[in-house]
Amino acid sequence: MAHIGIVGGGIIGCATALHLLEQGHSVTVLERDAGGLPASVGNAGILAVPEIDPIARPDMLLSVPKWLLDPLGPLTLRWQDLPALAPWLIRLLLSARAGKVAASRAALLHLMKTAEADHVHLGHLAGISGHMRDTGALTVFDNVAARDKAFAHEAENARLIGCNVEKLDPEEARRRVPALQGTFAGAIFNDGYRTFDYPLTFLRRLQAVLRERATLLDATIASVAQAADGVTVRTEGGREFTFDKLVITAGVWSRRFVADLGLKVLLETERGYNTTFMNPSTTLEMPVFFSEHGFVATPFENALRIGGAVELASPEAPANYKRAAAMRRKMRRYVPDLQEEGGTEWMGRRPSTPDSLPVISLHPRDPRIAFAFGHGHLGLTLSATTGRHVARLLAGERDDALVPFSITRFQ
Numbered sequence: 178m179a180h181i182g183i184v185g186g187g188i189i190g191c192a193t194a195l196h197l198l199e200q201g202h203s204v205t206v207l208e209r210d211a212g213g214l215p216a217s218v219g220n221a222g223i224l225a226v227p228e229i230d231p232i233a234r235p236d237m238l239l240s241v242p243k244w245l246l247d248p249l250g251p252l253t254l255r256w257q258d259l260p261a262l263a264p265w266l267i268r269l270l271l272s273a274r275a276g277k278v279a280a281s282r283a284a285l286l287h288l289m290k291t292a293e294a295d296h297v298h299l300g301h302l303a304g305i306s307g308h309m310r311d312t313g314a315l316t317v318f319d320n321v322a323a324r325d326k327a328f329a330h331e332a333e334n335a336r337l338i339g340c341n342v343e344k345l346d347p348e349e350a351r352r353r354v355p356a357l358q359g360t361f362a363g364a365i366f367n368d369g370y371r372t373f374d375y376p377l378t379f380l381r382r383l384q385a386v387l388r389e390r391a392t393l394l395d396a397t398i399a400s401v402a403q404a405a406d407g408v409t410v411r412t413e414g415g416r417e418f419t420f421d422k423l424v425i426t427a428g429v430w431s432r433r434f435v436a437d438l439g440l441k442v443l444l445e446t447e448r449g450y451n452t453t454f455m456n457p458s459t460t461l462e463m464p465v466f467f468s469e470h471g472f473v474a475t476p477f478e479n480a481l482r483i484g485g486a487v488e489l490a491s492p493e494a495p496a497n498y499k500r501a502a503a504m505r506r507k508m509r510r511y512v513p514d515l516q517e518e519g520g521t522e523w524m525g526r527r528p529s530t531p532d533s534l535p536v537i538s539l540h541p542r543d544p545r546i547a548f549a550f551g552h553g554h555l556g557l558t559l560s561a562t563t564g565r566h567v568a569r570l571l572a573g574e575r576d577d578a579l580v581p582f583s584i585t586r587f588q
């Protein structure tokens with residue numbers, strides 16, 4: 178059995194660590210901020226199995242000009258970051274071609290088919306059960322034509338996934354989610370969604386298990402390098418650790434380690450914002466997507482989280498919390514009783530590839546090294562599946578179904 182290092186202890190790193198422990202390896206997770214609030218902690222907490230569409234699609238591109246006109250709308254671009262983002266954006270445009278969209282859909286479908294079962298197994302590895310509620314999700318629409326167009330597409334996705342969708346009028350939607358007292362034209366209910374108890378609690382529980390059964394080391398990794406006797410990581414403080422094998426799971430920050438290892442990747446941040454109300458005065462019975470406005474509201478056991486949207490910007494650019502306020506304002510059109518005060522605002526960085534496919538891959542020239550990052554909007558959903566596949570790849574198993582996720586597509 179090997180000693181395996183994992184750089185980055187977000188949800189992807191933790192899920193990978195548990196699968197490697199299951200195989201009997203000795204595991205060290207190197208995390209610079211184990212108590213921090215990365216994307217894995219502040220996300221919307223939804224197991225979004227029906228979401229098999231890549232972001233880059235012809236219909237999405239048509240909406241971009243309208244969205245960009247609204248500085249607080251569903252999509253914004255920090256213009257001073259445009260030169261750095263340009264290669265990623267060009268590849269995004271190329272990914273919107275019909276053949277590429279179909280290929281990304283097929284690849285995501287493959288991962289989604291096992292996502293729920295993989296999460297049940299991951300829970301089992303960590304001694305957790307009942308952490309996902311069978312809620313389904315509602316999407317509300319401002320006009321019936323948009324609802325009907327979306328329904329046709331969701332019904333096709335549901336057929337592929339094996340879940341069910343229903344077209345609802347506003348009265349039926351309100352019967353299921355009474356807080357939706359504002360005006361809207363119709364809704365879709367999709368029973369393929371699940372809701373996690375709370376993403377922060379989930380990650381902290383996985384970290385606690387890793388503290389017991391593996392090593393969770395407080396370390397900021399400055400560089401990684403291949404050596405004859407293993408793979409070496411160097412911390413900012415100058416300490417060095419050499420492992421038999423290494424997995425890079427550092428979210429958007431993975432790109433610097435990819436470069437250290439002689440490879441390229443197109444990985445940028447789609448930053449998202451939200452507000453969490455603890456013990457909210459109004460809540461919902463299930464997640465509600467306001468997809469025409471690019472955000473979602475998720476009810477947790479003692480909390481309500483409202484957020485989403487995409488801000489293309491460099492990871493370290495200052496946050497613009499007006500975006501979180503804009504989504505609360507929009508939500509009040511649909512849920513007039515939503516409270517004004519007392520929420521906590523947050524910004525998170527989705528690590529995103531231009532074709533919406535995560536990198537789940539061995540290094541093409543060094544099978545001691547694996548990569549698992551770039552899960553964009555779906556990292557919580559796909560974390561358990563990713564961890565399972567990374568453990569298989571490092572064990573030497575070949576799987577042609579994972580070819581679309583290979584890092585070779587960026588070389």
Ligand SMILES: Cc1cc2nc3c(=O)[nH]c(=O)nc-3n(C[C@H](O)[C@H](O)[C@H](O)COP(=O)(O)OP(=O)(O)OC[C@H]3O[C@@H](n4cnc5c(N)ncnc54)[C@H](O)[C@@H]3O)c2cc1C
Pocket residue numbers: 184185186187188189190207208209210213215216217218219220221222223224225396397398399426427428429430431448449450451484485524525526527528549550551552553554555556557558559
């Ligand atoms: C607003 C929002 C809503 C979302 N909602 C959902 C949802 O409902 N469902 C879903 O499936 N997904 C959702 N996502 C996406 C999901 O949260 C991400 O895809 C996922 O969390 C990415 O996990 P990760 O482990 O790759 O990255 P991260 O969570 O970013 O973790 C990376 C870790 O690496 C560590 N690290 C980085 N650099 C170093 C270094 N040099 N040394 C040591 N450690 C390092 C960081 O500290 C961090 O802990 C959402 C994201 C956002 C922003």
